[in-house]
Amino acid sequence: MHVSRQQPRTLKHRLWVAFLVVPPIVFMSLFVVYPILSAFAYAFYEWQGLARGEFVGLKNFREVLFGATMAPVVWNAFLHNVYALVALMIIQNGGGFLLAWLLYKEPFGFRFHRIAIFVPVVLSTIIVGFLWKLFLNPNFGIINQALYSLGLDAWAKPWLGDSSTALGALILANAWHFVGFPALVYLAGMQRIPPEVIEAARLDGTNEWQLLKTIVWPLVAPSTTILFTLLFIGAFNWFEIPYVMVGLDGSPFGSTDVLGLVFYRTAFGNQSASIQNFGMGSALATLLFLFIVVFASMLTLWLRRREIQF
């Protein structure tokens, strides 16, 4: 009697837990785990369009990494991802840190600026990309127009058409788009620092630079961990801004090519130039996934160790 009264309740409880847990697990398995595993499996086959052909083992992986046709394209794109990572680390995360510091000091109008800085983050990447493409238009874009009106004609350039400036332009557009995110995370990190720590440092007569370097920067380390890791993942998955601003080809002549574009072109084809190779696309996606997982984990572990508890 005693037991049987107890049991329905636990069963009910278990059912309730299952009811809460099963749908997300099913959803995750169906839309996250299954596609990743199937992409992994696809990479071992030869493909004709989307029809699976014969099993070819590691051939697709070999082609992607060492093949005469694919490898130069892949490594060229990989290099651009690395550029983007380093540049965004400095401009986007570094800029975000400095902006956060300015906001932290609550200058005149900081409430307005706190929101204003975050507005571009909320905008759709497609819109931001398109907007920057207009700004950078060589003939009627606002940037060249401004340079002309300042008499700096020699500085005006076909930004997105010049192989020496195109990637930089994409990186800056991306930084403009997302700088509000690190700024906000760092600001939250700074506000977590006990004010007396900063006051004490000031009383000891530190200057601004010492304060930032030896007090604030180490104490916002948890924010840095999350921001660096997210940026690492974002930089190697970079797709939207390049796709909108320079197209699938990484125009001009591959100078803005990144792995996301190579993957899309390879797996789905580029209607105006190439045909699809689903196996090779899957192999590239798998390699990229493994690379990101391994390095992002290592990066997180390393960054975690330099965090200070307080």
Add this chain to the structure above:
Amino acid sequence: MTLTRRILMAAAAGSMLLSGTAAMAQTELTFWSWRQEDKAFYQDIIKKFQAKEPGITVRFETYAPENYQTILSTALAAGRGPDVIQVRAYGNLETIATPGYLLALDQQNVPELANFPEPALAAETLRSDGKVYAVPFAMQAQLVVYNKKILKDNGLNPPKTWDEMMALAQALKAKNINPFSNGTATAWQNETIVGGLLSSMLGKEFEADIVSGKANFTDPRFVNALAKLKDVSQYFAPNFTGVDYPSSQQLFVAGRAAMFAGGSYEVANFKNQNPTLDLGVFPAPVLKAGDQALIATYYDGGYAVNAKTEKKDAALKFVRFLATPEYGTAFTNTLKNLSPIKGIKIEDPITQEVAKLAENSMSYLMLVRFRYQEPSGSVLLQSNVQKMLAGQQSPEQAAAEINKGIATYYKPFQK
């Protein structure tokens, strides 16, 4: 979106089963396309077809062009997909036809195939079995579109030879008019520019030599033509390396440039955006007077029948209808795109002109011959011409790079 559609379709199928005999009389075909903008035209055509075949209804469904191939091949791979399919040509047709998703067409099941010229059928033929898999729908050409008013106002005539064109461009530039609105920032525009401006200098013989392997892309005809292109690029849109496809179209549509090297499909588009434009077309200029002036032609795609359809007879009837001169005439006059069907009557003067120019044409080389394997001729041509026009490599280097890429798989170049 598609999921809802599937559910609706399943529900519709279910209700049809239930209603039994009522549904038996009508056969409903589904017809997929990426031409959302041509919906009104296709619905009109379907009405005309139904007047002839009252027992068959056709449902026209469209998907965004950039996703079409993916959505279609996913559906076909799952053993579903529409009964009648608008498909592309050449290498893109092969990705769908090779796995056996499409029904092979011949003079038995579609006698109207006799209405088509050989190159049109070749565009919808699978190279491995030599069978035709779709009824071709449009021929496109790369040539030069020009603004008649600008030329007339300045007392100029469309050029015949390359030197005439350079003189014309010089004269326009002296008067502060952009000779060409072309830009090279959008990669594939480089291929259309080559087709529109260099075809006559390359010549049919060059194409034949490439096919037979007698010549490759380091041939002086190709290198010299590229050098000429580099030369004329000084008359493209200002800062042309940063001018993308939409910007170059806008420049021309706004009447701020005299010429646009590109596709015949641009004409209808330009006219839609600015109906006051008075336009003409001319073929790629020849090197010396007396040479044959050519345009570069290719076929866009075709109408195919799903190999797994249970309504094969009805689908074939519809596809046969899409192969008649009656259909070709309606297609050409409504969409201002040239149908390849023989014996059509063309109303639009520019389309007439394109049809006439097409009598002297070579293939739009990289798409027609070298877009089956990677690196495709198109990928190579686009990026290397883009690089050459940006002043980052010489015509010789561009030609050598293109040749090197194609030679990795093209047997005739490996000798």
